[in-house]
Amino acid sequence: GAGVSQSPSNKVTEKGKDVELRCDPISGHTALYWYRQSLGQGLEFLIYFQGNSAPDKSGLPSDRFSAERTGGSVSTLTIQRTQQEDSAVYLCASSPARSLFFGPGTRLTVL
Amino acid sequence: KQEVTQIPAALSVPEGENLVLNCSFTDSAIYNLQWFRQDPGKGLTSLLLIQSSQREQTSGRLNASLDKSSGRSTLYIAASQPGDSATYLCAVDDSGNTPLVFGKGTRLSVIA
Numbered sequence A: 001g002a003g004v005s006q007s008p009s010n011k012v013t014e015k016g017k018d019v020e021l022r023c024d025p026i027s028g029h030t031a032l033y034w035y036r037q038s039l040g041q042g043l044e045f046l047i048y049f050q051g052n053s054a055p056d057k058s059g060l061p062s063d064r065f066s067a068e069r070t071g072g073s074v075s076t077l078t079i080q081r082t083q084q085e086d087s088a089v090y091l092c093a094s095s096p097a098r099s100l101f102f103g104p105g106t107r108l109t110v111l
Numbered sequence B: 001k002q003e004v005t006q007i008p009a010a011l012s013v014p015e016g017e018n019l020v021l022n023c024s025f026t027d028s029a030i031y032n033l034q035w036f037r038q039d040p041g042k043g044l045t046s047l048l049l050i051q052s053s054q055r056e057q058t059s060g061r062l063n064a065s066l067d068k069s070s071g072r073s074t075l076y077i078a079a080s081q082p083g084d085s086a087t088y089l090c091a092v093d094d095s096g097n098t099p100l101v102f103g104k105g106t107r108l109s110v111i112a
Helices: none
Strands: A005-007 A010-013 A019-024 A031-037 A043-050 A065-069 A075-079 A088-095 A106-110 B004-007 B010-014 B019-025 B032-038 B044-051 B056-059 B062-067 B072-077 B086-093 B106-111
Touching: A005 A088, A010 A019, A019 A088, A019 A106, A031 A075, A043 A065, A043 A075, A075 A088, B004 B086, B010 B019, B019 B032, B019 B086, B019 B106, B032 B062, B032 B072, B044 B056, B044 B062, B044 B072, B072 B086
Parallel strands: A010 A106, B010 B106
Antiparallel strands: A005 A019, A019 A075, A031 A043, A031 A088, A065 A075, A088 A106, B004 B019, B019 B072, B032 B044, B032 B086, B056 B062, B062 B072, B086 B106
């Protein structure tokens, strides 16, 4: 596949459970971003990975959120003890420079 | 802190009309500005990227302009088609090393 892929496409979970969202970026893209899009809201930046540098975690809303990027490629966003306000579409994007290529997103619903 | 505003929030036009979408940003010291399109249930697709030194970029029926001094950008769509119906988002890159700051988007409906 030539584009950014994300899995699962939809995730329904119960309040208090942990979830993991996966992003497979375009091969060779050094930068990877996670954004969150809530209903009626713009995109909210969560975390940014650039090469081997320490990630920019300034957008993570709480310590229940964490992300890692293994081998400079696949990234996993983990949300612990999910809350209803975590319900949103989680979008991943990768970039070779500054033009972003987005994945289709994971729609998370916390009941 | 950079803030990006898009007006209107929603727009409905008949097919064939030319239209303008507006984007404003509070800090004019930007690196570049991008316009994206988002179809329902899908991710974002980059349409146009304007570097801070540029005034406009064109792609087909789309033309984006940038006026840094006034903190404004417009996306002009000529001869609109029903297939143009989507949400259009504007995003500002402040420095080349910071995440893009997005507006909330304009939801466009082109009626056949």
